[in-house]
Amino acid sequence: MTRQPGGAAARRRLLRPGGLRRRLVIAFVLVAAVSAGILAVASYLLVRQARLQGSLTASEVQAREDLNLATGISYPEAASFVQAYEQRGTHAVLIFPGGRRVASDPQVNPPIPAELRDFVRKGQLGYQRMDVAGQPYLILAGRVPGSDAELYLFFPEQDIAHNLTQLRNALAAAWLGVLLVAALIGHVLARRTLEPVARASEAARQIADGQLDTRLPTGAADEFGTWAAAFNEMADALEAKIAALSAAQARELRFTANVAHELRTPLTALVAEASLLSDQVGQLPDPARRPVELLIADVSRLRTLVGELMEISRLDAGSEPVQHQLVDIKSIATALVGARGWQDRVAVEGEPLTLVTDPRRVERILANLVENAVEHSGRDVSVRTSTDGVQACVEVANGGPGIPADQLPLIFERFYKADSARASAGSGLGLAIALENARLLDGDISVSSDVRRGSAFRLTLPLGLAGDVSER
Numbered sequence: 001m002t003r004q005p006g007g008a009a010a011r012r013r014l015l016r017p018g019g020l021r022r023r024l025v026i027a028f029v030l031v032a033a034v035s036a037g038i039l040a041v042a043s044y045l046l047v048r049q050a051r052l053q054g055s056l057t058a059s060e061v062q063a064r065e066d067l068n069l070a071t072g073i074s075y076p077e078a079a080s081f082v083q084a085y086e087q088r089g090t091h092a093v094l095i096f097p098g099g100r101r102v103a104s105d106p107q108v109n110p111p112i113p114a115e116l117r118d119f120v121r122k123g124q125l126g127y128q129r130m131d132v133a134g135q136p137y138l139i140l141a142g143r144v145p146g147s148d149a150e151l152y153l154f155f156p157e158q159d160i161a162h163n164l165t166q167l168r169n170a171l172a173a174a175w176l177g178v179l180l181v182a183a184l185i186g187h188v189l190a191r192r193t194l195e196p197v198a199r200a201s202e203a204a205r206q207i208a209d210g211q212l213d214t215r216l217p218t219g220a221a222d223e224f225g226t227w228a229a230a231f232n233e234m235a236d237a238l239e240a241k242i243a244a245l246s247a248a249q250a251r252e253l254r255f256t257a258n259v260a261h262e263l264r265t266p267l268t269a270l271v272a273e274a275s276l277l278s279d280q281v282g283q284l285p286d287p288a289r290r291p292v293e294l295l296i297a298d299v300s301r302l303r304t305l306v307g308e309l310m311e312i313s314r315l316d317a318g319s320e321p322v323q324h325q326l327v328d329i330k331s332i333a334t335a336l337v338g339a340r341g342w343q344d345r346v347a348v349e350g351e352p353l354t355l356v357t358d359p360r361r362v363e364r365i366l367a368n369l370v371e372n373a374v375e376h377s378g379r380d381v382s383v384r385t386s387t388d389g390v391q392a393c394v395e396v397a398n399g400g401p402g403i404p405a406d407q408l409p410l411i412f413e414r415f416y417k418a419d420s421a422r423a424s425a426g427s428g429l430g431l432a433i434a435l436e437n438a439r440l441l442d443g444d445i446s447v448s449s450d451v452r453r454g455s456a457f458r459l460t461l462p463l464g465l466a467g468d469v470s471e472r
Contacts, residue, residue, distance in 0.1 A: 020197070021190045028186030029179060036178040040171040047167055051160050055138060056127060059155045063125065063140040066092070066153060072146035078102035091137075091154040094144075108132055108154055116141055120150050129157070136161045196224040200231060212239040322358045322440060329353040329394055332363050333383045336370065342381075345374055350385035355392050355463045361437045362461075365445075366394065368430040369457050373398040377454065387463065391443075394459040402451035411447055434459075 073081055078094045082104035085092040091108040095101050103109035110132050116139065119126035125142040132154065141152040199216060206214040215235060216228035278296050330352050337346045366383070373381045377400025384395045403411060410416050412435045415428040431445075438445045442462050449455035 021187075021194050024190040024193070025183060025186040028189065029182045032182030032186075033175070033179055036175050040175050044164075044168055044171055048164055051164065052129075052157075055155070055157055055160055059138055059140050059153070060125070060127070062155075063142065063151075063153050067125075067142050067144060067151055070094075070144045070147070070149070070151055073144055073149060074147070075100060075102070075149075078149070085153070089156065091156075093152040093154070095150045095152065097148050108137075112139075112141070112152060117150070196220070196228065200227070203231070203235075207235060207238070212242060322361065324356050325359055326354065326356055327359040327362065329355065329362060329392060330385045332359060333366055333370075333385070333394070336363055336366055337383070340367070340371075342370065342374060346370060346381045346383060348383045350383075353385040353387055353392050353394075355461065357441055357461055361441055365434045365437050365459060366396070368434040369396040369445075369459065372430055373400075373455075373457070376400055380454065390463065392461045392463055394461075395456055396459070397454060397456040399454040402453060402455050403447070403449040404451060405449075408447060408449060412445070 070081060073094070075096050078096070079102055082092040082094060082102055085104045091103070091105045093101060093103045093109055093112075095112070101109065110130070113128060113130070116126050116128045120141045120143060123143055125140065127138060127140045129136065129138050131137070136157045138155045138157050139152055140155065141150060143149075144151050196216075203214045203216055212235070215232045218225055218228045218232065220228070330348060330350060334348045337343060337348055370381065370383060373396050377398035380397075380399030382395075382397050384397070386393045386395070412431050414432040416432075417428045435445050438459060438461070443460050446458045446460075447455060448458070
């Protein structure tokens, strides 16, 4: 099975718990804020309209009475008439033809808006609200019966303005209170609503980490209860399927190991017999020599295949130890090329590359990669060492025929051969064994290829620490 280091940690980094809960709380608060805001604004506008309309109605009744009281008033009588308004808390301004004005309070004698004066001159009762000396007033005006004078009455509305300000502040404070309460309620509701989701997420993480017996409680009689039951059914099916696959894989591993082990005894005898035959090949007649040579070659291939089967069985079973040492990768590559007699076909390039790893497994990896390059190319094979400060890299390249793009994903499969005729001497396990050994060293192997320019296999290994020498 392919392993993916750090998979569980990567999944946890991708999960950001609380995101949906925050969105639900925000949505709940927004709904409450908009609803409460609309209600507060509507309440304020209705109260404001009622208060202002009530003030206008009362002031209109008072203005009509005052106009009747001022019937026939003349300019000399105006001063004593308007002074009476100060006693009841209102202000009055009489305007006579020629622009003569008589005010009850000189401080409340603003210019009268032209629109209001035009309205009054038409003989109608008019009103307008305006600020005088920074205070709000309701102005009601009309022509005095039996006179050319115009009476402008200023009714103060400071109390109304103050009351409306208090109402506005109270509504704003209530709106903020609604937001806080909505946030608390939304948090509680979101937490209770999403609690089954959190349990399901945790259960899914546990199953992904290998705890296949994890299940969800199914006591709820709602949609979450149905969801939990479906989740448990899925977990049961998944556990059964994985158990079946694990059992099948274990049987396959045992079968492969047993086959390889059972072949060792007869194979040892065949190797010994082939060795005896090889010593006598030169004395055999020509018709018998070629079959004997083929037999010896096939026995050698069978010996290699059995060895590789046993090695890959041990790798699958996790029974292969790793002995860390401080080694020079370039020296291993140079010694390997010399020992195999590949000096004329393989060039070792790059600077010395020292790291902490298992030299026996590095040699095994490089042997398989270089042998694969020599077998399929036979020329322009190079082994180049390099590092980026974090990882060590060994690139085995060749200039022979490249690997077709559709076969690259399969190149590390066991018993896979790019040659459909399977005429090569290899068993198809070399690259698979190299990859498993690289992963055992916390490394990896990648391949790039061009059908016209050849292929390059890139082995990457962690540099490690020079003092970190241990066995696992």
